[in-house]
Each structure stands twice: as C-alpha cells, then as structure tokens.
Amino acid sequence: MKTLSPGATIGILGGGQLGRMLAMAASRLGFSCIILDPDENCPAGKIARAMICADYDDETALAALSAQCDVITYEFENVPAHAVAFLQAAGSALAPPPKALAISQDRLHEKNFLQDIGVSTAPYQPVNNESDLQNAIEALGLPALLKTRRLGYDGKGQALIKNKNGLAKGWKAMQGMSSILEGFIDFAFEISVITVRGKDGNSKTYHPARNLHAGGILRRSIVPSGASPEIIAEARSIAIKIADALDYVGVLGIEFFVSKDGALMVNEFAPRVHNSGHWTVEACGISQFENHIRAIAAWPLGDTARHSNCEMENLIGEDAANWPALAAEPGALLTLYGKRHQRPGRKMGHVTRLKPL
Amino acid sequence: MKTLSPGATIGILGGGQLGRMLAMAASRLGFSCIILDPDENCPAGKIARAMICADYDDETALAALSAQCDVITYEFENVPAHAVAFLQAAGSALAPPPKALAISQDRLHEKNFLQDIGVSTAPYQPVNNESDLQNAIEALGLPALLKTRRLGYDGKGQALIKNKNGLAKGWKAMQGMSSILEGFIDFAFEISVITVRGKDGNSKTYHPARNLHAGGILRRSIVPSGASPEIIAEARSIAIKIADALDYVGVLGIEFFVSKDGALMVNEFAPRVHNSGHWTVEACGISQFENHIRAIAAWPLGDTARHSNCEMENLIGEDAANWPALAAEPGALLTLYGKRHQRPGRKMGHVTRLKPL
Numbered sequence: 159m160k161t162l163s164p165g166a167t168i169g170i171l172g173g174g175q176l177g178r179m180l181a182m183a184a185s186r187l188g189f190s191c192i193i194l195d196p197d198e199n200c201p202a203g204k205i206a207r208a209m210i211c212a213d214y215d216d217e218t219a220l221a222a223l224s225a226q227c228d229v230i231t232y233e234f235e236n237v238p239a240h241a242v243a244f245l246q247a248a249g250s251a252l253a254p255p256p257k258a259l260a261i262s263q264d265r266l267h268e269k270n271f272l273q274d275i276g277v278s279t280a281p282y283q284p285v286n287n288e289s290d291l292q293n294a295i296e297a298l299g300l301p302a303l304l305k306t307r308r309l310g311y312d313g314k315g316q317a318l319i320k321n322k323n324g325l326a327k328g329w330k331a332m333q334g335m336s337s338i339l340e341g342f343i344d345f346a347f348e349i350s351v352i353t354v355r356g357k358d359g360n361s362k363t364y365h366p367a368r369n370l371h372a373g374g375i376l377r378r379s380i381v382p383s384g385a386s387p388e389i390i391a392e393a394r395s396i397a398i399k400i401a402d403a404l405d406y407v408g409v410l411g412i413e414f415f416v417s418k419d420g421a422l423m424v425n426e427f428a429p430r431v432h433n434s435g436h437w438t439v440e441a442c443g444i445s446q447f448e449n450h451i452r453a454i455a456a457w458p459l460g461d462t463a464r465h466s467n468c469e470m471e472n473l474i475g476e477d478a479a480n481w482p483a484l485a486a487e488p489g490a491l492l493t494l495y496g497k498r499h500q501r502p503g504r505k506m507g508h509v510t511r512l513k514p515l
Numbered sequence: 516m517k518t519l520s521p522g523a524t525i526g527i528l529g530g531g532q533l534g535r536m537l538a539m540a541a542s543r544l545g546f547s548c549i550i551l552d553p554d555e556n557c558p559a560g561k562i563a564r565a566m567i568c569a570d571y572d573d574e575t576a577l578a579a580l581s582a583q584c585d586v587i588t589y590e591f592e593n594v595p596a597h598a599v600a601f602l603q604a605a606g607s608a609l610a611p612p613p614k615a616l617a618i619s620q621d622r623l624h625e626k627n628f629l630q631d632i633g634v635s636t637a638p639y640q641p642v643n644n645e646s647d648l649q650n651a652i653e654a655l656g657l658p659a660l661l662k663t664r665r666l667g668y669d670g671k672g673q674a675l676i677k678n679k680n681g682l683a684k685g686w687k688a689m690q691g692m693s694s695i696l697e698g699f700i701d702f703a704f705e706i707s708v709i710t711v712r713g714k715d716g717n718s719k720t721y722h723p724a725r726n727l728h729a730g731g732i733l734r735r736s737i738v739p740s741g742a743s744p745e746i747i748a749e750a751r752s753i754a755i756k757i758a759d760a761l762d763y764v765g766v767l768g769i770e771f772f773v774s775k776d777g778a779l780m781v782n783e784f785a786p787r788v789h790n791s792g793h794w795t796v797e798a799c800g801i802s803q804f805e806n807h808i809r810a811i812a813a814w815p816l817g818d819t820a821r822h823s824n825c826e827m828e829n830l831i832g833e834d835a836a837n838w839p840a841l842a843a844e845p846g847a848l849l850t851l852y853g854k855r856h857q858r859p860g861r862k863m864g865h866v867t868r869l870k871p872l
Contacts (some may be wrong), residue, residue, distance in 0.1 A: 164838060164851045185562045188838075188851030188864065205542045207561040403549055443797065443869055446870045458843040465869060466822050481521060481545075486815040491800045494521045494545030507545065512800055512822060 162228050162455040164188030167207070169227030169250075171214060171241070173200030175495040175505060176233035176431050179439065180402040181206050183447035189455070194223050200494045202233075214241050224248040231454050233378060235429055236309060237260045240470040253454040254408040258429035261404070265307045266338050268426060277396055278423045279414070281341040288329045294339035295325065301342040304328045315375065318342075336430045343423060345415035349383045351397040352435035355379065355497045357456040363394040364446065364462045367470075369413070369434050375503060379434045379470045381441065384414060392422055410433060433505070437470040438462075440491045440510040449464040466512040479507035519585050519812035521545030525563070526584030526607075528571060528598070530557030532852040532862060533788050535591035536796065538563050540804035546812070551580050558853045559590075571598050582603040588765065588811050592619045592786055595667060611765040611813040615786035618761070622664045623695050625783060632760045634753055635780045637772070638698040651696035652682065652845045658699040661685045663692045673731065700774035700780060706740045708754040709792035711806040712763045714813040720751040721803065721819045723825075726770070726791050732860060736791045736827040738798065742773060749779055757784060766807040768792060779780075790862070793825040794818075797848045797867040823869040835863035 162168075168184050170177045173195030181191040181202050190207040193200065194214065202208035208226075212219030215238045221231065229251045242256045261267045269279050283294035285304065295302060300322070306315035315335075317328040328397035329337075348368040368383035371378055385393070397412045404410070411432025413425040444452075444460030452460055473480070478500055484492050494507035520523075525541050527534045530552030538548040538559050547564040551571065552558065560566035565583075569576030572595045580587060586608045599613045618624045626636050640651035642661065652659060657679070663672035672692075674685040686694075706723040724735055727739035742750070756770045761767070768789025770782040792803035801809075801817030810819055830837070835857055841849050851864035 161839070164835075165853070165855065178542075181562075182542065185535075185853065186537065186850050188853045188854070190561055204547055204564040205538075205562050332538050440800065443846065452842070461846055478521075482518070485809070488798065491816055495545070496522070496542065496545045498522065 166228040167192060167226055169223045169230035171237050172336060173202035173235035174233055175201050177202035179447045184451045187451060192226055193383055195221055204496055214238050215264060217244055220244050226249040229253060229454050233430055235259060254406055254429045258404045258406055260429060262429045263308055265305055272424050279344050280423055282338050285337040285339050291329050298339060298341040303340045304337055306332055306337050312514055343415050346418045347416050349385055349416060350411055350413045350434040350445045351393050352432055353397040353401050353410045354453050354459055355401040356453050356459045357407055360459060361398045361401050362459050362462045363397050364438055365429060365464060366390055366393050367434050376433050377472055379437055381437055381468050389416060389420055407455045409446050436508050437468045437510050441466045441468040441512060468510050468512045470508055470510045472505055473507040475500060475502040475504055485507050523585040524549060524583055526580045526587035527590060528594050529590035530559035531590055532558050534559035536804045541808045544808060549583055551576055556855055561853060571595050574601055577601050581607040586610060586811050590787055592616060609765055611786045615761045615763055619784060619786045620665055624651055629781050637700045637780055640696050642694040642696050648682060648686050655696055655698040660697045661694055663689055663694050700772050703775045704773050706742055706773060707768055707770045707791040708750050709789055709803045710754040710758050710767045711810050711816055712758040713810050713816045714764055716817060719757045719816050719819045720754050721795055722821060723747055723750050724791050732831060733790050734829055736794055738794055738825050746773060746777055765810045765833050766803050794825050794865050794867050798825040798869060800825045824872055825867050825869045827867045829862055829864055830864040832857060832859045832861055839867050
C-alpha cells in the first residue's frame with residue numbers, strides 16, 4: 159500500500175465511540191472520513207465528512223464505501239466475513255488485515271493461534287454440547303469460564319461455572335453455540351498493551367495500563383500499572399510478537415493476566431483501537447487513534463511516550479448524568495460520545511485524570 | 516443563558532481552521548456543530564454535523580442557523596454587524612458578546628476602549644486623509660505604522676512609513692479607508708495571553724506565549740515566553756481587566772508588546788480563539804478551544820495549566836508540503852487543517868514540539 163497524502167479519504171466500518179475518536183484523529187492529520195453504520199445517529203456519523211447508513215453486509219453500501227475511500231478500517235472485530243470478502247474483491251485496501259479479524263472473531267482460533275506462536279493463555283477446551291462440557295470440566299477443574307466462541311464482548315456470552323450443579327445452566331446460557339471452557343485464572347491483576355504496527359513492520363507499544371472491570375465491563379485503566387519492569391518488558395515483547403505473527407497493520411489491544419507469581423498470560427486481543435487505550439488521548443502526544451490512522455495510511459508511527467501518568471474512568475449508563483460535577487472537577491478531562499440515549503451498561507463517555515510523571 | 520447539556524447544538528460562523536478546532540472540541544464534550552461558511556469545502560464543514568453554505572449576511576441562512584442552534588459563536592472578528600443584529604433579533608444567544616466584536620472590528624475604537632480602561636497602547640492618531648497623516652506624523656514621529664481601521668489581519672491593510680517620502684505611498688495603500696497611525700514601538704518581544712471568561716464572570720488565562728512573526732504572519736509561539744514573573748503576572752491581570760470590561764464570554768486573544776525596560780502595551784485583541792493559543796491543544800489538558808466551548812455553553816471553565824512546555828510552528832503555504840518529514844520527526848505533533856489548496860501565506864497546519872516542564 160502506498161502512503162496516503164493528507165486529503166485522502168478513510169472509510170470506517172462502525173460509527174460508535176471508537177469510530178468517532180478515529181475520525182477525530184484522522185481529521186487532525188488532514189484526512190476525511192466516511193462512516194458506514196446501520197444507525198443514522200451513530201456518534202461518528204456526526205463528525206465525519208459523510209456517512210452511509212446501512213447494514214455491514216449491504217453490498218450497495220460497501221461498493222459505495224469502496225469507491226470513495228483510499229483505505230478502509232473498522233472499529234469492531236465482528237465485521238462480517240462476507241463484508242471483508244466483498245471489499246477485498248472490490249479492490250479496497252483493508253487494514254488491519256482480514257486474517258487478524260478472522261482469528262479474533264473466534265475464541266478457539268484465537269487461543270490456538272496464541273499457543274501455536276508460543277504465547278501462554280489460560281487452559282481451554284472446545285465445548286459443543288453438554289457432554290463436551292462435562293469432559294472439559296474434568297480436564298480443567300472448577301470454577302471455570304464458559305464462553306461462546308463468537309460474538310462475545312463486555313462480558314456477554316459468558317457464564318462462570320462454580321460447581322457441577324451449574325453445568326446445565328451454563329450450557330443453556332450458550333444457547334447451543336460453539337463454545338470454549340477456560341480454566342479459571344486466579345490472577346493478581348490485569349494489564350493491557352496497546353500496540354501499533356506499521357506497514358514497514360515496525361511496532362511500538364504504549365506503557366501497559368492496569369485494568370479494573372465490573373460486571374464484565376472495563377471501569378478503569380491506570381497508568382502506570384504497578385507491574386514490575388520485567389513484566390512490562392515481557393508484556394510489550396509478547397505484544398509485538400503477536401502483531402508480527404499476524405503481519406498486522408494498525409492498533410492491536412492485548413489483554414494480559416498477571417499471576418500472583420508474576421507470570422503473564424494473554425486473555426484476548428482485539429484487532430482495533432481499545433477502550434483501555436483511551437487514556438493515550440489525554441496523556442500522550444500521539445494517541446492510539448492517531449497511531450492507528452498513521453499505520454493504515456502507511457505513515458511513520460508516532461511516539462508512544464506519555465507526558466503524564468493518569469487514570470481513565472469509563473462513564474457507563476447513568477454515570478454520564480454526572481457530567482455537571484465532572485465538568486466542574488479541577489483537572490478532570492471529560493469526553494462524551496454524543497450518544498442520544500443512555501442505557502444501562504452503555505459506554506457514554508470517559509474521564510481521564512492526569513498526574514505528574 | 517442557561518447551561519447547555521451535552522447533545523445541544525452550537526452554531527459557528529466561519530469554517531476555517533479555528534472553526535474546525537472549535538468543532539472538534541465541541542464534539543469531545545458531546546455537542547453537535549453547524550457551520551455557516553460561504554465555502555462548501557471549508558475545513559470545519561467536513562467534520563461538523565451539518566454545514567450551511569452561504570454568505571454571512573444571507574438572512575435565510577442565518578435564520579436556519581438560528582432555528583437549529585442553542586448558541587452561536589464565530590471564528591473571526593469580522594462578522595458583519597448586520598448578521599449580528601439579525602441573529603439577535605431572531606432571539607439567538609450569541610457569544611462572545613457583540614460589543615466585543617464591534618470594538619475589535621475597528622482599530623480606533625479598540626485603542627480608545629483600551630485607553631478608557633487604563634490599559635497602555637502604542638500612541639495613535641486617526642487618519643482620514645493625507646493631511647491627517649501629515650499631522651499624525653508630526654505628533655508621533657517616524658517610523659510609524661499606518662493601518663486601516665477595519666478588516667486588517669495577518670499584516671494586510673498595513674504600511675510601515677519610514678520617512679516623509681513614504682507618506683503618499685502609505686496613504687495610497689489604505690485605498691481611501693479610514694485609518695490610524697500608530698507610533699512605532701521598538702519592543703523587545705511580543706507575548707500573547709489567551710484568556711477565557713465564563714458566564715459567571717470568572718476568568719482564567721493560559722501562560723503567555725512569546726510570538727515570532729514574519730511578513731506580518733505568526734510563525735512561532737514559544738511557551739514559556741521568557742518574560743519575568745512580574746511581566747507575566749501583569750499581562751495576565753491586564754487580560755482579565757479587558758475581559759471584564761467587555762463583559763466577555765469565551766476566549767479572547769490579547770497581544771502585548773514588551774518593551775526593553777519591561778513595560779507592557781496591548782497591541783490588539785481578538786474576540787475569538789487565537790493562533791498563538793494552538794499550543795494549548797497539545798500542551799494542556801484543556802485547550803483554548805474546549806474552554807471557549809465551555810464558556811459559551813455556560814459550563815465551568817477548565818483548568819488552563821499546561822503539562823509541558825512547547826513550541827508551536829505555523830505551517831504556511833508550501834511549509835505544509837513538508838508533511839512527510841514532520842510526520843517522521845520524533846516528538847513532532849502535527850495538525851493539518853484539511854485545506855484543499857496551498858497558497859502563499861495561507862495557514863495550512865501547525866506543528867507543536869513538547870518539552871518537559
């Protein structure tokens with residue numbers, strides 16, 4: 159792919175907050191954006207040069223996007239395979255690469271891929287029926303996490319099985335979908351590494367963030383993470399190993415468990431900008447969003463150093479109603495995503511509080 | 516004016532780079548923007564929810580803007596008085612206040628206003644014909660600067676008169692327009708103070724920047740300015756005095772001359788976000804653009820502290836063609852305004868380089 163000049167047009171599949179922040183970063187570098195999203199009121203559509211309101215597998219819409227854009231990217235990993243194939247057939251440059259999408263869409267493929275390249279994960283077993291589940295529990299012990307292979311995010315499509323009585327209920331929650339059972343990891347804490355890899359094969363990583371979840375949803379990311387320099391170096395090195403193995407282009411978010419004795423396991427990766435990297439907008443000169451745009455435009459990657467330490471807090475559901483207090487709080491840097499309706503569990507914005515390095 | 520909630524709509528007269536960066540800041544807080552500009556390809560139009568392509572005194576366009584917006588602001592001081600009157604009659608909330616616009620549109624009124632409130636300026640005399648000019652030169656000496664009272668920016672509508680032979684040529688350059696002659700100030704350096712004043716009458720100032728011009732156009736802003744703590748404190752205090760006297764709401768950019776013996780004179784002020792405050796995007800948690808939006812939305816003002824020192828360099832005309840080198844320069848933070856055509860003297864973007872505090 160050739161380097162895109164300012165003035166070029168970037169297509170984004172998905173117009174949520176990630177698409178919105180990608181579009182803002184693209185605008186800052188002089189690019190125009192076109193958003194494809196089924197919701198005409200999606201957050202990114204309001205700040206892009208144009209938006210195409212259609213389903214992701216609508217061929218007329220995909221053809222229009224392809225015709226107008228110099229490169230196409232996406233804000234979510236569940237882009238339908240059919241849409242990817244259609245865009246490729248239409249001759250569109252697509253980044254990150256479809257291979258990364260395909261692997262990350264399936265938890266079993268993702269874990270197999272990680273094991274194949276020598277990266278530790280939680281132990282796991284495929285589960286396609288109740289008897290598989292029984293065998294998997296024998297192998298991995300309890301408690302254990304049952305997850306659908308596909309379409310899970312923010313804790314959806316997951317069931318914690320604590321004891322054998324929970325087996326039938328757990329399997330029922332999967333609604334017959336192909337699943338995997340993951341051995342329960344009693345980790346000390348979780349970190350994530352936001353990684354960006356350029357067209358030239360160079361990679362950079364942001365400092366790992368420590369992530370705190372509630373109800374399966376990220377609540378806070380704290381930088382620095384408190385992990386030891388050895389763990390940080392190892393996590394960054396694993397992150398680059400994964401990006402290289404995927405022949406990746408763009409930002410890749412990788413979540414790690416850190417065990418009580420300091421061992422690292424990859425929980426999962428997302429082939430996109432990541433919620434646990436939102437702090438990079440406020441605490442770094444060049445954010446994950448700008449670096450994603452730089453990578454897919456075949457520009458040199460930007461510096462990932464931070465000018466401040468920080469803590470990022472997600473505003474979920476009714477948290478966003480607290481905006482007057484947050485607007486008045488000294489030092490609180492507020493971002494609201496422009497969503498019209500507040501719903502429980504919906505990410506409405508975030509607030510980042512900087513601290514001196 | 517009541518506090519605007521996220522989701523409200525902000526109208527912006529003018530869709531250049533200042534309107535564009537205002538729209539980005541508004542989006543970050545969850546507001547929508549509508550741009551009114553005669554150029555359908557203007558930089559801000561591409562990233563706003565909507566744009567109205569019309570002249571600034573087009574009543575149909577102004578009525579449409581008024582009907583859709585909760586508050587209307589502007590990116591340039593030369594908004595026609597007729598447009599202001601029309602919007603006020605239509606019941607629109609307008610900020611900054613029309614009084615500030617009216618004063619800053621006329622160099623003579625501006626200087627009279629400053630003198631009236633006890634703020635030092637260069638000595639000046641109104642000039643309406645060649646004989647006025649002769650008298651003014653007698654009074655102020657030479658060299659001196661002849662400027663049209665209205666519609667000057669980036670050094671346009673100005674002539675430096677070095678000796679009596681330049682008198683006729685200088686007056687001719689004014690094309691018969693009402694003008695003023697300013698005594699030449701042999702200042703040590705120039706600083707500017709970006710000031711924001713809220714609906715509640717509270718004001719905050721950013722640290723002064725030292726500004727370097729070439730050909731009448733700002734080239735670089737450097738923070739800190741190198742001025743003494745006493746000069747900085749005095750400049751900030753004068754800035755707030757001016758904002759208070761204007762009963763101002765929004766960001767006000769104030770340029771000062773610093774004389775060799777440390778005296779301050781106000782050169783001019785702009786009732787809008789200011790080129791010499793672009794560094795606040797990269798070096799502060801809350802930029803001049805966000806603080807302008809906060810002020811006109813009747814939000815509490817944001818912190819004006821910086822996390823880094825910095826130097827901002829304007830990319831003018833063909834400077835922007837240097838983007839590949841700037842994109843590759845470690846630590847250079849690049850902003851391009853999305854202008855389609857590069858012309859000599861046209862501001863195409865800027866680059867900010869951060870330094871530790």
